[in-house]
Amino acid sequence: MQKTLALVAHDHKKQELIEWSLQHKAVLEKHKLVATGTTGGLLTEALQLPVHRFKSGPLGGDQQIGALIAEGNLDVLFFFWDPLNPAPHDPDVKALLRLCSVWNLPVACNLSTADMLITSPLFDNPAYKRKMPGY
Template identity: 40%
Template structure:
């Protein structure tokens, strides 16, 4: 499975803690993240992560493009509900919209992320493999 990580600034530490707690599950998958979030996760957990551009330089768009081409199977987007940056809100909404269009599971908080990771561990998201087989040429 290909898993993408994004986190608002105030949620980056929570994302690192989450990845530390579920390292044994995550290490079995391909991981992608925007630059700062990915670097923090990699530095603190040792997990190999494909680093994309930073959020402001287009990392969100890179993840959205991968979602659009069914190259991402799960998105963990830890959001700060108190953000006042309209650009951040617009990017978050765009990612959610892409996930909805492609039927990609997305978690925007710790509780839903834990549900998805535990489901991933049980094999509940294996149906995504069928999506890949149908979209390959």
Template identity: 40%
Template sequence: MQLGLAANRRHHANGDAALFRWLHASGAGLRELGVSLHAVGRTFDAIHERGALAGYDGLRRYPYGREGGLMKLVAEVVGMGEDRTLDGAIYFIDPVDPSSIFPEAVALKRQCVIQGKPFLSTVASARDWVESERIHAGLVPDAGADDLYRFTGQTVALIAHDALKPRMLEFADRHFDLLSRFASRVATGTTGLRLNELAWRRGWPQGQAWTQRFQSGPLGGDAQIADLVLDGRCQRAVFFEDPHVARQHEADIQLLERAVTTVTDTVACLTSPGVADRWAVAATRRATLA
């Protein structure tokens, strides 16, 4: 597996920064899986200077961002041939860093979503991805990742844009038992209504909401869920975004994404149906092994 890797300056500025918290938590898993990390200039330099992956031959250096390093990652997510195709990208975003909204930064996420590849923008998401892939590889669960899988004390947000609402319903139907293990589920208006109807058809007690509904996205539902994230009341977001349609409430969507990256250690985000399915299969399997 090959992943692009970048981190805004704040996230690699010192030994306690997000990049190093992730490497400390997931470094052993990266070695077990043999993941190749294609790191943009300053991110590579920071890892090298601190010896965070000492002796690891899977770290490759790309140019600095100003020299096109992030642009190269975008092209390789799309695919540039057998030797230059990435399986996803990790980009630790500092939401107040202007470079996080540069075209190449936005395009990196957009192309990961379009190509159905993981886009991991928080420490929790990156830790979660490593553990999920470890389970798919047949490895024993890492006790250090148990906090990510204590679903009975967590809330999951289930959000889907109009064209992807059918995919969200299919996802929820396939993984209903897993999602029902969460302490609670939240969703924006129409998605929440349809999820509740699905749950009642599956035998959930009639009249008892399986999903707490907030306002629709255009009326502020994304902002309401962002507030839960910031207050530590939502630990996972399954967000099926349609990258092909311009939306009037784009600012609200960005607000939710900004909230997730603000609390980088505590919220994991899944950004496309295929990525979410792969996670759900691993999470279900892990529960039988732990």
């Protein structure tokens, strides 16, 4: 079962996301990958896989990914955000993470959580269906 996975990283976390993605390429290549602008370009080059690129985060890319969540079209968000370097689009970041909670979407905000999520037996288990709230 192919999932749609979003890969997002702040500037100081992009290299970490790329290295993590290379380590998990065998899993990632089975799924549809989407990313914000710059991160998507770096991932396409590093992984040699197709990555749908939205706008850069500060230019609306975070909100485009948020729309996928709200529409039920995203399965997992890997968002390596940098809590020590505030970005001008911090409200967008907060809104994106809020939507993950609202829609019960699995989200990994750091390397350890991303490792645990992608290696979970439930990750590629077609029998597992996350509970969608019925707002």
